[in-house]
Amino acid sequence: MSPAEEAGLALDQQVCFKLYAASRAVIRGYKPMLDALGLTYPQYLAMMVLWEWQASDPGQPTVKALGQRLMLDSGTLTPLLKRLEQLGLVRRQRAVRDEREVHLGLTEAGLALRGQVPPVQQRLHCMADVDAGELIELRERLDRLLHLLDR
Amino acid sequence: MSPAEEAGLALDQQVCFKLYAASRAVIRGYKPMLDALGLTYPQYLAMMVLWEWQASDPGQPTVKALGQRLMLDSGTLTPLLKRLEQLGLVRRQRAVRDEREVHLGLTEAGLALRGQVPPVQQRLHCMADVDAGELIELRERLDRLLHLLDR
DNA sequence: ATCAATTGAATTGCACACAATTTATCTTGA
DNA sequence: TCAAGATAAATTGTGTGCAATTCAATTGAT
Known part of the structure; x- marks a missing residue:
């Protein structure tokens, strides 16, 4: 590997880990609501x-x-x-x-x-704080990534 | 819930599911390399x-x-x-x-x-196809989301 | 028509995730 | 100092994920 890559975590690793961490964090965020639903x-x-x-x-x-x-x-x-x-x-x-x-x-x-x-506002409380445009952007980027990965 | 929300999956649900799906897809993508490492x-x-x-x-x-x-x-x-x-x-x-x-x-x-x-190019093959700027954007959006979720 | 190949679920086995509890150790305050 | 609380790992139990295999049912090519 190049020294530049190995200076720290390479970009792909960072993205993959953050994806993994964010997915689990979101599921944790849903937990209170889901517990209520069983x-x-x-x-x-x-x-x-x-x-x-x-x-x-x-x-x-x-x-x-x-x-x-x-x-x-x-x-x-x-x-x-x-x-x-x-x-x-x-x-x-x-x-x-x-x-x-x-x-x-x-x-x-x-x-x-x-x-x-419950309605969106009570599902993932903090999601309401995120700008809708930001969420749409994120969804689209995830879509493109998913599309690339499914091959 | 409002009819507009219930017309389909609401935006937050779409993002959360795609996050969950993308995370698993990435791990699948790493599998061949990881199998070689054991x-x-x-x-x-x-x-x-x-x-x-x-x-x-x-x-x-x-x-x-x-x-x-x-x-x-x-x-x-x-x-x-x-x-x-x-x-x-x-x-x-x-x-x-x-x-x-x-x-x-x-x-x-x-x-x-x-x-x-192996070097990045062989780690997650398709990641090389993704524009670096796109990856950086994705990482930053995931960072912001993670920051919001950790509270 | 028939038998090999394919398909859809189920099963098995292994490795996470995570809540809840337990155990051992350490810290602290009266 | 010493008992109460806090802390770090380990343990227990449940529910995924997923590869690999199995089994029954269907399809297709001859």
């Missing part, structure tokens, strides 16, 4: 997708579809979804047409939980 | 701190100091450091002066491993 952050993300799906798409998503959305595989999702099922929020059922697939649906309680999610 | 990403971060410490600071960092640097607690670090010790890369020793502290040092192999880390 969900973990990944479980909350799964519920978000199911709430959205309910509203827009016809039919129910499969584990695979959810996995593509969240970029998580069945090794992570299967136990997570079983916990949501245990909580009485989600229904998992094998498709009749193709018995390899498992379709995901919301129970009454799962649907009702959506109403318990 | 390290996981968090283990690599710990080694980076120890390599840097060696070069700049006098004395050895404690588990606490490492934890503050990486924003990780002993519940995560103790088993991770024991694995690095098993690999023969790190030495853990109770301080004589204060027996509550555990000081961390590098073994010969631990020091030598630094030479095995």
Whole structure:
């Protein structure tokens, strides 16, 4: 490595570490709200997708579809979804047409939980302090990075 | 929640999810290099701190100091450091002066491993494709977000 | 039609993260 | 000085992430 690189942490390392640290910090920030809902952050993300799906798409998503959305595989999702099922929020059922697939649906309680999610201002308190333009910029930069990394 | 927010995922949710997804994507990107080194990403971060410490600071960092640097607690670090010790890369020793502290040092192999880390271009291949200015911008935005979240 | 290849979930095993508790040690103040 | 509080690691328990494997169901090429 060049001496210039090795003087300290190189730029890529700094960005990667800060990404990792910021991701965990955000999840910590959501914790109080999520505790009130009785969900973990990944479980909350799964519920978000199911709430959205309910509203827009016809039919129910499969584990695979959810996995593509969240970029998580069945090794992570299967136990997570079983916990949501245990909580009485989600229904998992094998498709009749193709018995390899498992379709995901919301129970009454799962649907009702959506109403318990507080408005943005109370979700990640400090996010409200961040300028909206700044957030949009950050989102776009993350998008470009994600796009590059997915190859 | 307002209808405008609920039309889709609100901005904060998008940013938080993308942060979470990008962090995991970056770690995936590092995987081939880390497999060659025989390290996981968090283990690599710990080694980076120890390599840097060696070069700049006098004395050895404690588990606490490492934890503050990486924003990780002993519940995560103790088993991770024991694995690095098993690999023969790190030495853990109770301080004589204060027996509550555990000081961390590098073994010969631990020091030598630094030479095995490939240059930036081969670390996260696609990072080289990203404009340096873009990376600096991203780092600064993550810094500001981290600063806001740490309160 | 059939069998090899593919696919979707589930399972297994390992390594984080982190809250909560425990243990040992140190510090401090009456 | 010595008991109360603070501190540093370790431990315990739960829930991810993800690679690798397994298993059942489906598809496709001959």
